[in-house]
Amino acid sequence: MMDKKLKLDIYKKIILSRRLEERIAELIKAGQVGGFMHPGVGQEALQVAAIATLRPDDYMMYAHRGVAYWVARGIPIERVLCDLSGREGGTNRGKGGVMHVVFPELGVLGESGTLGGCFPIAAGAGMSIKVKHEDKVVLCFFGDGTSNRGTFHESLNFCAVRKLPVIFLCENNGWAVSVPTEQSTSVKDIADRRHGYGVPGKTIDGNDVEQVYDAVSEAVAYARAGKGPSLIEGKTYRLWGHWIGDPDTYRSREEVEKHWRRDPLPIYENKLIEEKLLSEAAKAEIDKDARAQIDRAIAFMEKQPFMKPETALEDLYA
Amino acid sequence: MRTITYAQGIKEALEEEMRRDPTVVLYGEDVANFGGIFRITSGLQEEFGAERVFDTPISENAFVGAAVGAAITGLRPVVELQFADFLFTTADEIVLKAGMWRYVHGGAFKVPMVVRCPSGAAGVGPEHGQCPEAFFMHSPGLRIVSPATPADAKGLLKSAIRDDNPVLYFEHKLLYATKGEIPDDEDYLVPLGKAAIRREGDALTLVAISAMVPKAMKVAERLAQEGHNIEVIDPRSLNPFDRPAIIESVKKTGKIVVAEESYKTLGVGAEIGAMLMEEVLEYLDRPLRRVAMPDVPIPTAAALEKFVIPNEEKIYQACRELLS
Numbered sequence A: 001m002m003d004k005k006l007k008l009d010i011y012k013k014i015i016l017s018r019r020l021e022e023r024i025a026e027l028i029k030a031g032q033v034g035g036f037m038h039p040g041v042g043q044e045a046l047q048v049a050a051i052a053t054l055r056p057d058d059y060m061m062y063a064h065r066g067v068a069y070w071v072a073r074g075i076p077i078e079r080v081l082c083d084l085s086g087r088e089g090g091t092n093r094g095k096g097g098v099m100h101v102v103f104p105e106l107g108v109l110g111e112s113g114t115l116g117g118c119f120p121i122a123a124g125a126g127m128s129i130k131v132k133h134e135d136k137v138v139l140c141f142f143g144d145g146t147s148n149r150g151t152f153h154e155s156l157n158f159c160a161v162r163k164l165p166v167i168f169l170c171e172n173n174g175w176a177v178s179v180p181t182e183q184s185t186s187v188k189d190i191a192d193r194r195h196g197y198g199v200p201g202k203t204i205d206g207n208d209v210e211q212v213y214d215a216v217s218e219a220v221a222y223a224r225a226g227k228g229p230s231l232i233e234g235k236t237y238r239l240w241g242h243w244i245g246d247p248d249t250y251r252s253r254e255e256v257e258k259h260w261r262r263d264p265l266p267i268y269e270n271k272l273i274e275e276k277l278l279s280e281a282a283k284a285e286i287d288k289d290a291r292a293q294i295d296r297a298i299a300f301m302e303k304q305p306f307m308k309p310e311t312a313l314e315d316l317y318a
Numbered sequence B: 001m002r003t004i005t006y007a008q009g010i011k012e013a014l015e016e017e018m019r020r021d022p023t024v025v026l027y028g029e030d031v032a033n034f035g036g037i038f039r040i041t042s043g044l045q046e047e048f049g050a051e052r053v054f055d056t057p058i059s060e061n062a063f064v065g066a067a068v069g070a071a072i073t074g075l076r077p078v079v080e081l082q083f084a085d086f087l088f089t090t091a092d093e094i095v096l097k098a099g100m101w102r103y104v105h106g107g108a109f110k111v112p113m114v115v116r117c118p119s120g121a122a123g124v125g126p127e128h129g130q131c132p133e134a135f136f137m138h139s140p141g142l143r144i145v146s147p148a149t150p151a152d153a154k155g156l157l158k159s160a161i162r163d164d165n166p167v168l169y170f171e172h173k174l175l176y177a178t179k180g181e182i183p184d185d186e187d188y189l190v191p192l193g194k195a196a197i198r199r200e201g202d203a204l205t206l207v208a209i210s211a212m213v214p215k216a217m218k219v220a221e222r223l224a225q226e227g228h229n230i231e232v233i234d235p236r237s238l239n240p241f242d243r244p245a246i247i248e249s250v251k252k253t254g255k256i257v258v259a260e261e262s263y264k265t266l267g268v269g270a271e272i273g274a275m276l277m278e279e280v281l282e283y284l285d286r287p288l289r290r291v292a293m294p295d296v297p298i299p300t301a302a303a304l305e306k307f308v309i310p311n312e313e314k315i316y317q318a319c320r321e322l323l324s
Helices: A004-029 A044-051 A068-073 A077-085 A118-131 A150-162 A190-196 A209-224 A253-260 A264-274 A280-303 A309-313 B006-020 B044-048 B060-071 B091-098 B133-137 B150-162 B212-225 B243-253 B268-283 B302-308 B312-323
Strands: A059-061 A138-143 A166-172 A201-205 A230-235 B002-005 B024-028 B053-055 B076-080 B114-119 B143-145 B167-172 B179-182 B196-199 B205-208 B231-234 B237-239 B256-263 B289-293
Touching: A004 A044, A004 A068, A004 A077, A004 A209, A004 A264, A004 A280, A044 A068, A044 A138, A044 A166, A044 A209, A044 A264, A059 A118, A068 A077, A077 A280, A118 A138, A118 A150, A118 A166, A118 B060, A118 B091, A138 A209, A150 A166, A150 A190, A150 B060, A166 A190, A166 A209, A190 A201, A190 A230, A201 A209, A209 A230, A209 A264, A264 A280, B002 B006, B002 B150, B006 B024, B006 B044, B006 B150, B006 B179, B024 B060, B044 B053, B060 B076, B060 B091, B076 B150, B114 B150, B133 B143, B133 B167, B133 B237, B133 B256, B133 B268, B143 B150, B150 B167, B150 B179, B196 B212, B205 B212, B205 B243, B205 B312, B212 B231, B212 B256, B212 B312, B231 B243, B243 B256, B243 B268, B256 B268, B256 B312, B268 B289, B289 B312
Parallel strands: A059 A138, A138 A166, A166 A230, A201 A230, B024 B053, B024 B076, B076 B114, B114 B167, B143 B167, B205 B231, B205 B256, B256 B289
Antiparallel strands: B002 B179, B143 B237, B196 B231
16 A cells, blocks of 8 residues: 555656656757657656565666656666766766666666567566575566567566566557557557466556556565566556657547546646645645756756767676 | 596586586576486486576577576576577577677676587588577677587686676587596686697698587698698687687798688688788788688588588698698
């Protein structure tokens, strides 16, 4: 069950993520940073609430979309901005950019640039936990399109037969770049694929913080108890284009507008107001605080020097 | 000195390293109950238990990629691929993940893992008989070793398991039964990146890789009887590659033949040739000769396979041509 502090903490992280992406989009459009960024606007509830179920020593593999994974896990945002802009102080020393933000101290194992490359790695982290008799878990995010990679099926089967503590969490946002899910995927609900592997799971509303928190908590407890993997699917929507600058010509404006009415941010905000956990004054304060944090992080980033070119030859071998 | 087989060298390395280090795990298709299709790992599950030695589904992408995940979270996995050719099945996991996970994340991780790759033509056809070392020499971030003797099979595997980088360990199928001496030193290690001079000489440098080494030694004996004392170098590691060993030898001999079971185009010999052009062209008094696989898949029928695989006669002829 979520207490008041947790609910507000999730809200603050959603706000910070949303405001940060808005600022990053402004910076990219103004040519102030040159990064290639896949925005996660609209998917923050699923990402933040799921990560809130983890302990600091658990592992996670995130997917391509958005900053909320890092904000939720507590990676300093100025470091993410340095990764985006190729400056000193980032998490991957100019090698992986914003696509490969990493933070082993908090179990963030990095990201696979090839979609679906995350699944075997998550399985391997699960194997490691089991061999060392730990009770950690691995939370592995992925998109609906990625569930068509062979690695998804191989890894789900592998984790199921070895009872590895991996939570496969699908963010079904309806689109794989420009291809709608119904044109690429044989099932309506990705979570149905669990039946092929004999693992538990369910389809939930990925824009509903409490549903996400409850479902992922259940899967985490199941994994921690040594019972094996789960497959959860949260239905959500990618409110912006595939990347910042995407002309987004492949979707109807009606469809996008319909989903803006399901934007998880105001939905959650109104819920907290109804529950009297949030006042208009507190809301304004949280928003102001998020903007101030981002201003400080951007100021930090701008003072950082760009990575030295010769760094390109470092970090290959241990 | 004891005499052991190449297969026994591999098994002893696995046993010793697993006893020494509880983070070493071994897995792959059929390795546990059956002991591997080449029967290298029999009995290991009994000793080390089902958590550390286990069979996998036929899912190379999942289990090779899992080695990367396990390595970055504190294990030292040793994965057996049944055939080196299956590296291509799992290229994303080998090239982009094992080779690059450390680099793309700015050195945040070490990736200590070994993939055992039975290689080489042995009547098993085009998808079970290749020596694909050269493909992976082209990929940054991987270590590549190709032992040719029982002592190296053991000593290089032990070093590979202890190395903090991903190592592709190519064990040639036709060498499993070969016998050789191994020093009595209990903890015998062969460092990665150090070539072995199998025979010293000054008439010609013959670089031989993996199963070409015993063939090269026979050629060297035959040439010695004809009055030509040639030097045989076994690189043992293809990454890191002992460039100085070859350069020094060529400075002495002025002639070089490279014998390998890779395809000729952009094979190991091509890299050696380019290196010599850059470094010591002035020392070469004859052009480089390569004895390699023609650029065709390895056929299954014995007569066809025999026709394409480099043999003693082809190596001998290449040497003779330069010595004349």
